Amino acid sequence: MTPLTLTRFHRARLMQIWRSAGWPCKDALEIDLLAAQLVVLHTSPEGCETLRLTEEGIRTLAQARQRGARALSAHDRLGQKFAGHLLASGRIVWRELSLRAVIDGAVPEAPAPIPATSSPLWSEDTPASRTAANVWRMARPDLFSVRNTSVPAYLQPMVHEIKYSRSDLLSDLRHDAKRQAYQWLCEECYYVFPAGVAEPDEIPEHFGIWVLHGGLDDGRFELLRPARHASCTLPFAVWMALCKATPLRGEDETAQAHLGEPGAGELPPADMP
Known part of the structure; x- marks a missing residue:
């Protein structure tokens, strides 16, 4: 045979x-x-x-x-590992969504070149776009997640950018427009990288920091700094992108309760309405 x-x-x-x-x-x-x-x-x-x-x-x-x-590359494995961490905490997670975001029109005229290891999050700026009051860009956050809830006020959308190497992280930090897009899409934005890649004071203070201690197979994540919280209502375009995309699957999706519904095991934070 x-x-x-x-x-x-x-x-x-x-x-x-x-x-x-x-x-x-x-x-x-x-x-x-x-x-x-x-x-x-x-x-x-x-x-x-x-x-x-x-x-x-x-x-x-x-x-x-x-x-x-x-x-899988080391970057992908780190992203996959942190996605599992988010799923275990009861969040719904998407990887590498293409989302439209609004940024300030004052974009630097000559952004620093992006290393070959870092893929651009949107197309190159045009002279016409730089003069606009507000500019639309296509952003591609590594991980986008929301709480598993039926109450819009409890969604708490988050963006997590995965940076396995120092060069990749520094390249991202040089592009303010990218960070503006991340922040426009969510209430909290984080950088995730292995311990030793960067010091907390090298990251803008409104971004949170997660670091991985140990290897990609057996390491553990530590929250070094929480992100600055800013209220955010998901725009309709983002909702449409989420509807058309497939979220990542957890180990046991049936065990997830919906926040705001009777019998939910997790209560919303006290400062939420």
Whole structure:
């Protein structure tokens, strides 16, 4: 028998079978997986059919995940790790959304060049845009999150910018327009980087700071400085972007309560209306 060449669709189906009750779809993908002996069809005494991963199927899935983890850059791994930290605290998290933001029209005429390791958050400034009173820019925060709540006043939108290296952080700090865009989109804005990359007094005081102590696999996060809070109502354009994007999944989404609803385990801060 010719070995099966696994595609991303095969791997996705294996993960779906692993995470679900394994109800068969009876499609071509399942024929491939059954023939490769990565899954087995089980029939209960009542005649109910379900699919189960074999030992080879589990091993194949684990190897695919390990390859994916190795392919991630250190920046992506740090972002993924902090996203998990936010999800565990009960927030809804999106990665690298493209969001429209308003900034002050007084943009520096000659911004410092961006290193190749740092991707621009929006298109280059034009002379016409610099003379406008307010300028729209497309911002791409690394992590954008809101509280899991049904009450708009409790959303507390946040932006977290991930900076794994000092050069990437300093490049970002040289662009005031980017920081203005981050702040316009949220109530609190943070920089997240490994311990030792920068000192707190190098970061503008209205930004909060999270640092990672230890490695990307077993390190822990510490809040060095809370961000300055500023009330923010999410604009309609941001709501539309959130509706069209898919948030990250937590380990157990069903355990999250909605703030402001009966039985919610977390109460809003005392200073909120």
